[in-house]
Amino acid sequence: MKEEKSVNPFNGYLTVVILILSVLVLAYGIILQNVGLIIVCGLVFVICAKGLIIVSPNSSKVLLLFGKYRGSVKQNGLFWINPLYSRFTYSLRARNFESEKIKVNDKMGNPILISVILVWRVKDTFKVAFEVDNYSAFIKIQTDSAVRKLAGSFPYDHFEDETATVTLSTNFDDVNRALEQELAERLEIAGIEVIESRIAYLAYAPEIAHSMLRRQQASAVVAARHKIVEGAVGMVESALKMLSDKDIITFDEDRKATMVSNLMVVLCGDSETKPVINTGTLNQ
Template identity: 65%
Template structure:
């Protein structure tokens, strides 16, 4: 037996009715016959009582008879089975697992802190009960292992322009899908169905967080400056072209260079420009 076998137990209410009749018969026998052998029915009563059990909604009972798996009861209600069955309760409810933050190295060796949010439930009770020892602990350990493997497969972020590599920070959809597939594969041996898996926390480790923040700020500043310069060059080109085409002013090379320099300083400066009124020529 390698897979779950759904079991249909006896209706507990019917057997309960039989038990009531046995008890009444025993009492009447004691009263009217006073035969002590009737007390032997107590053994039958105890035997019957031991077979009763209840299965709550989204729960199950795994039945084992002297070491042999006989089936799993997933229907909820009041039932009766062979009293010699040992019964192991396994919940079928969806569960949340919020893993601890672990420090791992990403693909390029940067230490990062990461954890995962996992939603799972037991799908195959046979595998959960017999193929692994303590399936809840199995879920925890294998999830941590999957997170460590995932973190080593992607860089936290990339800083080089023109690179479109998937990263932990920017490629959440793809990364979460890869994480879910990895965890699903690992937990299949325990009969666990992974409903959702996603990264819950992601950050650089404290020892490099400040350095990486400065690096990110520097990259952002360079990118912003590049955009500013590109825009300023276009604006200067349009201004010179407009002035020349409308015959507002004729530029020689020196005038053009001076105009370009002044405009670039104004457009690219961090502070507001302070105008200086020139009452002479551009050369004065």
């Protein structure tokens, strides 16, 4: 048998009534000193009391009879079962697991630190009880293994692999979906249902974090410079065209080059430009 089987136990409240009646009859037998009645009532009391179980909400009882699996009780309330059954309690509540930050290599070989949060619960009590030795340790080890595989499947960002469609630092929905699918496949053998999984922490490893930050800053500066130059060229072109259309001034090629150079310096410079006012002729 490789799957969970549900059992319907007897009503425990009816058993409680029988318990009370057996106690009353036992007391009556003691008064009468009727040994047979005392023995029978004593056996009934022990059997009824031994078979009572309480199943709380979102919990279950796994029942064994001399090592053989007989079923699981997931109903809530007071019940009576065979007193010879061995019982093991398993919680069906949703639980969180946050993995430790582990150092792994991304697809491009860069060392990164990553941790994940896993929301899970027991789905199949038979598999939890008998397919794995310690399901809590199994979840921890399989989660770490899934995180290592996930990190090795995607680059950290687009700087190393510009053709990548999914990266760890940008496509969170796709990455979390891949992680959830990987964990669901790994934990299915243990009867664990993956409710949600997501990356909780992601960063470059300390030994390369500073270099990667400088690379990102340099890329941002280059992109900003490109945008500034593009805008400055447009402004210079517009200025020259407007001056020419309105016949304000006519430039030869040398003066046009000089004006373009000056305007580009003013528009693209990092520091504030300090103009020099010419109070003489244009040739001075």
